[in-house]
């Protein structure tokens with residue numbers, strides 16, 4: 001057998017030391033590489049999720065907002081700013097353009113009735129406007145729900161929705177259909193509150209805002225006689241007359257579900273403007289205690 005190793009112990013010991021040094025260096029490099037790979041992997045895992053909504057910014061002074069996108073939209077440009085749901089809604093309601101690709105307006109239920117009626121791209125569940133709107137009422141039960149007994153403003157801003165009549169075409173909605181839709185929504189919210197394990201009083205309430213020409217609803221952790229209205233209001237026994245008042249007041253056509261207005265100004269309005277005639281509010285207990 002060919003043997004090129006030195007024959008004496010001294011030189012063998014030297015060679016051994018020399019090669020041990022090499023093995024040590026190779027081991028150190030393997031460890032360093034493995035550590036870096038693990039760090040990269042952890043970085044990928046811990047990276048924050050993409051923002052839910054983003055505003056695409058223009059060029060020039062102040063980088064004016066140009067369009068609202070869903071956070072994962074690949075059509076959004078490089079200049080962008082993440083925004084929360086509330087700000088996305090506010091920006092859209094002040095007329096900022098919604099991306100036609102990801103449709104944040106549809107996702108945030110800020111829909112121009114024209115779009116629903118005539119826009120071909122947005123798939124409506126039922127086809128006709130009236131049933132789309134009834135579906136939207138039902139979907140209030142699926143929307144984010146805040147129950148913060150210590151913060152009425154958060155409850156109001158998160159839970160308040162408005163239904164405005166803007167269309168003259170389409171099948172007229174009957175009060176009975178709208179009442180049934182709201183009752184179903186109340187039942188859905190009641191179920192969710194029970195599942196949330198929220199123990200306390202909660203009220204789902206619907207009223208006709210005459211000034212805005214809108215039917216509105218909200219949920220608060222308050223009893224029916226402590227709703228966050230500043231002016232006087234009376235609790236209506238039946239929702240029917242409230243809805244009828246709205247329908248009679250509005251266009252005779254279908255109605256649009258929209259939350260175009262800034263919830264904060266609603267609260268301001270509700271809290272500062274005295275009602276001339278007492279507001280009629282229909283309430284439904286949705287809490288786990290009464």
Ligand SMILES: [Zn+2]
Pocket residue numbers: 068069070073074075076099100101102103
């Ligand atoms: Zn987009």
